[in-house]
Structure formats: C-alpha cells, structure tokens
Amino acid sequence: MKEGLLTDRQKEVLRYRKKGLTQQQIANIIGTSKANVCTIEKAAIENIQRSKETLEFLYTLDASHLCTVKSGTDLLDVAKIIYAEAEKMGIKVKYDTISLINHMRDSNPERFKGRYVREDVEVYINDDGELYFG
Numbered sequence: 001m002k003e004g005l006l007t008d009r010q011k012e013v014l015r016y017r018k019k020g021l022t023q024q025q026i027a028n029i030i031g032t033s034k035a036n037v038c039t040i041e042k043a044a045i046e047n048i049q050r051s052k053e054t055l056e057f058l059y060t061l062d063a064s065h066l067c068t069v070k071s072g073t074d075l076l077d078v079a080k081i082i083y084a085e086a087e088k089m090g091i092k093v094k095y096d097t098i099s100l101i102n103h104m105r106d107s108n109p110e111r112f113k114g115r116y117v118r119e120d121v122e123v124y125i126n127d128d129g130e131l132y133f134g
Contacts, residue, residue, distance in 0.1 A: 005051055010044035013037055052108075059132045063124035064089070066131075073117045075101045086125055094129035107133040 006014070009030075016026045023037040030037070067085045069078050079097040086093045095103055104121070105112050111119050111133075122134040 005047045006044055007040075010040055010047070013040045014044055017041060056132060056134045060124045060134060063126040063130070063132055066123040066125045069117055069121040069123060071117050071119050075104070075112070075115050075117070078104065078117065082123060082131070085123075086129070089125070091125055091127065092129050093125070093131065095131065100131070103131060104133055 012030065013026055016029065017023075021029075023041065024034045027034045027037045066089070067081060069081065073081075076097070079100050082100065083093055093100065108121070111117065111121055124132040124134065126132075
C-alpha cells in the first residue's frame with residue numbers, strides 16, 4: 001500500500017534538490033538522465049500542490065470566507081484588514097500581528113514577496129478565530 005502522494009524516487013530527488021544539487025548531479029547519482037530527474041521533480045511538486053489545495057479545502061469546510069487580500073497589499077495592512085473584517089463577524093482572531101503575518105507566509109510562501117502580497121489570497125476564519133488562506 002502506498003504511504004503518501006510522493007514516490008520514493010520523488011522523495012529522493014527532492015531531498016537532493018533541498019541539499020542544493022543540480023538536476024544533472026542528481027541524475028549522475030541515481031543513474032538516470034537529467035530529463036528524467038526534471039520529470040520526477042515536476043511530478044513531485046505537482047503532487048505537493050494538489051495536496052496543499054486538498055488540505056485548504058478540508059480546513060475551510062468549517063470556516064467562513066472573511067475577505068480577499070489583493071495583490072500588492074502590504075502585509076502590515078493585511079493584518080489590519082483581517083482584524084477589521086473578523087470584528088464585523090464578531091470573531092476574535094487567535095493571532096497577534098506578527099504571528100498572523102508568519103502564518104500567512106507559511107501557508108503559501110510563493111504568494112508573498114518581502115512585505116507584499118504577490119497574488120490575491122482568499123482568507124477564511126472559523127468560529128475559534130483560526131485563519132486559513134486559499
């Protein structure tokens with residue numbers, strides 16, 4: 001029985017990439033072509049992205065849409081927007097400003113650059129004040 005969404009080979013390639021090895025170096029180590037390593041890595045990244053999207057859906061099942069944060073918004077302003085929208089709903093956000101920003105960045109690092117939002121982010125909140133980002 002398969003234990004996850006990544007094959008052993010995909011895990012191996014990702015581990016080597018995390019160590020900073022090039023696709024060619026990995027190909028030499030595992031005895032395959034650079035093109036095959038590229039294919040393996042791409043499939044692994046796609047599987048990870050699908051997993052993230054599935055988890056986001058699961059987490060937002062018991063949450064309500066709070067707001068949409070537009071690209072170009074400063075993260076410090078994002079915190080103010082989220083607090084204001086949650087207050088309108090009568091829900092206390094369970095994060096302080098720094099924790100909120102870190103939680104947001106950790107959820108989808110590719111959507112942020114420096115202090116700014118790179119692409120629109122949907123924000124969801126549950127009754128306990130937990131935030132989810134889609």
